[in-house]
Amino acid sequence: MSAPLLARSDAEDFLYAEAALLDEWRLDDWLTLLTEDARYWVPPNDTPDGDPGTTLFTIADDIHRIRARVTRLKDPAAHAEYPRSRTRRMIGNVRVEPMAPGPAGETQVLVHSNFVIWRFRRGERVREYVGHYRHTLRLAATSWRIAHRVAIIDAMELASLGSVSLIL
């Protein structure tokens, strides 16, 4: 096996930094990690390997809607996240795989990881989102950016998780 293009420890550092930004609600800073054509998907629980062109997803954002999502979440009128929830993300089992180059021939890698995200709100039960991420990281100039992030929830249905009002 040839040496990976991105060392696992570097991929871990990247994912940990991303998780910290999201846990700290530094959403504008988080946006800077994304490419100009980034996508963010949460597939439906019954079709985790679906395509949003043919399957009804929970979330299937292009970069415009990702930015609109951040704009919305920063607004106190995003009632589902006001008052804001506290979250804590744990990320592990990171694996880096080679993948085909990006649209302009950029180097890309596919990073798999497992996540647990706990969501806390005053007076509410704890919600525990468990699943795995597939991050497509693209080498832009000298730094890695997220071209595509897919958060696949393991639960068979959202059920008591309710909505997905935060960015998983």
Add this chain to the structure above:
Amino acid sequence: MTEQPMVINDPASFDFRVNRAALVDPAVLEEERARIFDLCWIYVGHESEVRAPGDFRTRQICGRPVILCRDDADRVRVFLNSCRHRGAVVCREAEGNATHFTCFYHGWSYDRAGCLDGVPGRSAYPPSFDPAQFPLLEPARVASYRGFVFLCFDPEAMPLETYLAGAREYIDLVIDQSPSGQMEVIRGVQEYDIEANWKLLVENSFDDYHLLTTHSTWLDYLRNAGVEMKRPERGHLLPAHGVGRALGNGHAVVDNVNFRGRPVAKWIPIYGEAARPEIARIREELVARLGEHRAARVADTNRNLVVFPNLVINDGSSVTIRTFHPLAANRMQVRAWALGPVEETPAARAIRLDSFLTFYGPGGFATPDDIEALEMVQAGLATWREMPWSVMTRGMAKEGEQLNTDELHLRAFWLEWQRRMQMAPRRGVEA
């Protein structure tokens, strides 16, 4: 029933109130199960979800496990998902295709028509044992209207078409999106719980009064994307004219002039320039098939329809089928699907699904705030002993047309709810 009236309707003094006990009291829920869910036509699923003989879906309907499937005679069937032997659930998968439904406990198996055709060690049963007496049981009534499959546990119930009353016109409008009159449920279900009474979601599903306040971030999103958002006339809270209508038997609708874009067929900038020709082509087909007037009715209005008691068909930014069942007085299970014409091109299908997600669903820009609103109502209703009444009088003093932001349609639901709660429950259920 409790001693207090649950709905006060006094048009002469413009008074309409709902007793909040109806939303919090577990005893009321028990009455609802007997007087509403066991007596009304209840949505099970869509014929397109079981296309081929042997295709099946399992789901919980009115607290019962059921199988929706298609038999070898190409008929859509609904069975109670429980073995005639000891009662175990016979089909444990969410969906698939099967030649038989076999109970794993003792191995009794049933064919696609529900007939018991396998009993291990049958010779030990007495000679009087007749497998023909033990098919998978069907609900008292099963019927479809334009692909929507309903069941009813009341053998005396009126026919489904009669029951649907004025709701049929609105279902027909949805179906007219399809050149062949065939709509299909698209893959991917949104299934989530809301910690609120199920009737709060009935109200919320066609309460346009809340749009401006609860969904300001969604309206901002549309505005920022270049969608025209001017209010058309005085007295309107929203950017387009809309009315509320009662449709009989507790069904009701808000029927609005579209401003938010429609995959069939009203382009908005959010769809992107590349989508313009596709939307124009769909529009041309509509006009050629239905004429200008009917095409405009289909394409330029959006309608949120409540079929009493627990089916919502929203033909808005996309078409969603949403149904919900109470799990407790303060909790419901919601399931939602997208519906589209079978002949939709891949490009149009992609627009439909993308458009769905801008508003609807647990990850959309609006539904999470609806869920929050309903859960905050339920939390606030803990004060029901001190504040027993909810006000529902918008539009009551008006002559004629009721706006979508009025509450005529909500009152229609609650009046039917009250009427049914005062009727006798199904035989065998204690009053």
